[in-house]
Amino acid sequence: MSDDDQVKMDAIVVGGGPAGLSAAYAMAKAGLEVMLVERGETCGSKNVGGLVYGTVLNKLIPNFFEKAPIERPVSRRTLVFLGEGEHVSMNFGADEWSRPPFNNTFVVHRSQFDRWYSKQAEAAGANLIEGMVVEDLVYEGSNGGRKAVGVKLRGDEEFRADVVVLADGANCLVSEKARADLGLKPGLVKQEYAIGVKEILGLPRGTIEDRFNLDPHEGVAIDFFGTPFEGLVGGGFLYTAKDSIHLGFAARIESLTHAGLSPNEVMDVLKAHPVVRKYIRGAELLEYSAHMIPEGGYNAVTELHGNGVMITGDAAGFVNMSIYKEGTNHAMESGVCAAETAIEAKKRGDFSAQGLAGYRDRLNQGVVMKDLKKYRKVSEVLEGSPDLLSLYPKKVNRLMIDLFTVGSQTKSETQKRAIKAFLTGLPKFRAIRDLIRARHLA
Amino acid sequence: MAINIVVVVREVWDTRDLSGSVLDGAGAVRAGAMETRFEPEDLNALEAALRIKDAQGAQVTAIAVGETRSVDVLRECLYRGADKVVRVGADPAGLDDQALAALIAGAIAKAGPCDLVLVGTAVPDAENSLLGRHLAAALGVPAVSWVDAVEEVGPGRAVAKRAVEMGYEFVEVPFPALLSMGVALLEDDPRAPRPAKAMLKLKMKKAEVPVVSPADAGAADPAALVAMKVATMEAIAPRVIESQQVDPESEAALKGMLDAVLKGE
Numbered sequence: 008m009s010d011d012d013q014v015k016m017d018a019i020v021v022g023g024g025p026a027g028l029s030a031a032y033a034m035a036k037a038g039l040e041v042m043l044v045e046r047g048e049t050c051g052s053k054n055v056g057g058l059v060y061g062t063v064l065n066k067l068i069p070n071f072f073e074k075a076p077i078e079r080p081v082s083r084r085t086l087v088f089l090g091e092g093e094h095v096s097m098n099f100g101a102d103e104w105s106r107p108p109f110n111n112t113f114v115v116h117r118s119q120f121d122r123w124y125s126k127q128a129e130a131a132g133a134n135l136i137e138g139m140v141v142e143d144l145v146y147e148g149s150n151g152g153r154k155a156v157g158v159k160l161r162g163d164e165e166f167r168a169d170v171v172v173l174a175d176g177a178n179c180l181v182s183e184k185a186r187a188d189l190g191l192k193p194g195l196v197k198q199e200y201a202i203g204v205k206e207i208l209g210l211p212r213g214t215i216e217d218r219f220n221l222d223p224h225e226g227v228a229i230d231f232f233g234t235p236f237e238g239l240v241g242g243g244f245l246y247t248a249k250d251s252i253h254l255g256f257a258a259r260i261e262s263l264t265h266a267g268l269s270p271n272e273v274m275d276v277l278k279a280h281p282v283v284r285k286y287i288r289g290a291e292l293l294e295y296s297a298h299m300i301p302e303g304g305y306n307a308v309t310e311l312h313g314n315g316v317m318i319t320g321d322a323a324g325f326v327n328m329s330i331y332k333e334g335t336n337h338a339m340e341s342g343v344c345a346a347e348t349a350i351e352a353k354k355r356g357d358f359s360a361q362g363l364a365g366y367r368d369r370l371n372q373g374v375v376m377k378d379l380k381k382y383r384k385v386s387e388v389l390e391g392s393p394d395l396l397s398l399y400p401k402k403v404n405r406l407m408i409d410l411f412t413v414g415s416q417t418k419s420e421t422q423k424r425a426i427k428a429f430l431t432g433l434p435k436f437r438a439i440r441d442l443i444r445a446r447h448l449a
Numbered sequence: 450m451a452i453n454i455v456v457v458v459r460e461v462w463d464t465r466d467l468s469g470s471v472l473d474g475a476g477a478v479r480a481g482a483m484e485t486r487f488e489p490e491d492l493n494a495l496e497a498a499l500r501i502k503d504a505q506g507a508q509v510t511a512i513a514v515g516e517t518r519s520v521d522v523l524r525e526c527l528y529r530g531a532d533k534v535v536r537v538g539a540d541p542a543g544l545d546d547q548a549l550a551a552l553i554a555g556a557i558a559k560a561g562p563c564d565l566v567l568v569g570t571a572v573p574d575a576e577n578s579l580l581g582r583h584l585a586a587a588l589g590v591p592a593v594s595w596v597d598a599v600e601e602v603g604p605g606r607a608v609a610k611r612a613v614e615m616g617y618e619f620v621e622v623p624f625p626a627l628l629s630m631g632v633a634l635l636e637d638d639p640r641a642p643r644p645a646k647a648m649l650k651l652k653m654k655k656a657e658v659p660v661v662s663p664a665d666a667g668a669a670d671p672a673a674l675v676a677m678k679v680a681t682m683e684a685i686a687p688r689v690i691e692s693q694q695v696d697p698e699s700e701a702a703l704k705g706m707l708d709a710v711l712k713g714e
């Protein structure tokens with residue numbers, strides 16, 4: 008970089024989460040002059056997340072899990088259906104998941120993990136500007152010829168670049184403004200949001216391993232459905248870190264408002280459920296955080312590239328809210344797609360919307376858009392059949408409890424009664440419709 | 450002619466928003482349980498130096514003792530406009546202000562000519578605000594404490610403004626001199642101290658930070674200079690205030706609640 012006060016970058020990345028860091032890393036690796044602006048004190052300091060899926064990252068940084076601050080890999084998963092007092096769960100895992108590449112699923116502290124990732128991007132040559140907020144994009148030209156040429160930092164100056172990669176996360180004010188300013192085509196439906204709330208609860212390592220039946224290098228990811236989320240479109244989770252447990256839930260904001268519940272109230276109910284209460288017994292609250300999650304899926308995705316701009320990650324709405332709840336992986340893949348497109352555009356010297364159209368093509372050929380497309384009905388299904396998340400879990404619980412309640416009737420009497428109880432209150436046609444719809448979730 | 454200003458800066462424990470237990474059984478800080486920050490009053494001292502630089506030109510050098518824990522205060526000085534930084538390669542843990550002052554004085558002497566030394570006044574890590582005084586003694590220069598603002602600089606002297614009963618006094622000191630900056634600057638100007646500049650971050654991120662060894666600073670064994678140390682600690686149990694509902698209409702109830710809180714019942 009010259010001493011001259013006018014610096015022009017090849018690319019400026021807005022936001023240092025998985026999407027922005029992947030874009031910055033890949034572009035810097037290819038020799039582009041990249042500047043990444045992150046508003047947190049350090050990358051990750053503002054970030055909230057659950058699991059990190061590593062397939063994309065493992066291509067960028069092979070065996071990253073040997074160096075990155077991983078808390079525990081997820082060697083076992085559990086789905087728990089909570090009733091009032093009863094519960095039914097399904098546990099599954101594979102020995103292989105305890106060995107590299109650990110089924111590509113990791114529990115991390117996002118603040119530490121993102122910070123580590125930022126150091127890798129920096130080592131690859133990216134310039135990180137942390138503790139600075141991008142206020143808006145800088146444009147040249149007008150109407151159809153309008154083109155982003157840089158960013159304006161709050162309380163500071165403008166920086167210029169050939170292309171701006173927007174990775175400002177779910178609450179993406181800069182991306183939203185750019186969509187309007189560049190007239191990007193809207194999605195089929197408006198973006199919708201869930202709120203994700205998470206507590207980090209400290210517990211001694213040995214207690215965690217005993218309580219959850221884990222070896223030292225193992226971890227468990229539990230998903231909760233059922234009564235604590237009655238009337239809500241949402242569910243809970245519990246992940247084991249090294250010396251702490253991550254406990255939280257995500258629920259559609261609209262459904263919370265509709266139910267007149269605050270996130271804290273839901274969290275309290277979840278923590279008070281007998282199953283959860285015993286998991287977190289004796290734990291000390293270390294951290295509380297809340298963050299938005301875009302939930303609109305495929306139908307809410309807008310046009311994502313314009314003159315001098317590409318939108319990635321949560322800002323693009325790349326979260327799969329099926330039972331897989333995948334966001335990090337999609338964020339990273341879209342970041343890499345944007346980077347590859349920028350590298351190609353630089354070779355051709357064309358950063359217009361047309362020159363960046365390869366971004367759309369790459370996304371369409373990759374996993375992100377295909378997965379989002381497969382799960383495009385999730386949003387609609389959950390909204391249309393809220394019972395999927397509460398009535399059915401309750402029913403299944405009742406069925407299992409009734410089947411296994413030890414009493415003095417004959418087995419066939421017990422079974423007959425249990426099945427009868429299971430079916431009462433389930434309108435037949437709706438149940439069939441719901442079950443058909445439910446296949447969109449898995 | 451531009452003057453030379455040295456600012457002493459420190460990375461200290463951030464005592465805001467503490468949660469959980471931050472002290473171990475022996476009363477020492479559990480390193481993992483706390484964050485650090487740029488000592489706010491040192492930032493204030495840096496701001497005073499940079500204002501002089503803005504107004505009439507100055508060479509501003511920042512000095513810190515010890516490795517960075519999480520906030521690299523020297524780099525933060527470069528990001529705000531300091532011209533030079535020097536790190537003293539000693540671990541400040543266990544050193545008292547007298548030992549620290551000896552190390553810093555040695556580093557200042559090595560850094561070249563110096564007209565003004567600015568330090569922050571209060572030190573949350575030991576609550577005794579004495580670093581500036583010890584440093585002035587070690588350098589053999591006059592010192593002014595609780596300075597609100599540096600009113601005039603040069604030639605050969607500085608005028609410091611500080612609050613006294615019923616008003617202000619303006620203290621004149623000849624160069625070289627040391628000023629301990631108070632908090633007034635921060636309170637009067639919401640934009641002070643200035644934040645980092647993106648362009649400087651871009652340029653200074655990888656700038657080399659020279660390290661002066663304790664031996665080069667004239668104190669090969671800084672621990673030997675320590676005169677004061679904490680012999681034992683006694684913890685005070687934190688007071689838990691139970692939340693309670695009172696009738697907001699009842700003056701007696703409100704008064705009772707206030708009394709209880711104030712008396713610590």
Ligand SMILES: Cc1cc2nc3c(=O)[nH]c(=O)nc-3n(C[C@H](O)[C@H](O)[C@H](O)COP(=O)(O)OP(=O)(O)OC[C@H]3O[C@@H](n4cnc5c(N)ncnc54)[C@H](O)[C@@H]3O)c2cc1C
Nearest residue numbers: 022024025026046056057058141176203320321334335338
């Ligand atoms: C409670 C919860 C649980 C989750 N669980 C999972 C899970 O189990 N698995 C999974 O894969 N995903 C999960 N997710 C989703 C996942 O965290 C996100 O999809 C992922 O973080 C998106 O990455 P990103 O880089 O697009 O955005 P982010 O990680 O949000 O990063 C955006 C960054 O941009 C910065 N920024 C924003 N605006 C500006 C600005 N104007 N100037 C400068 N910087 C700015 C922010 O500070 C932030 O660092 C979960 C999310 C939540 C909230």
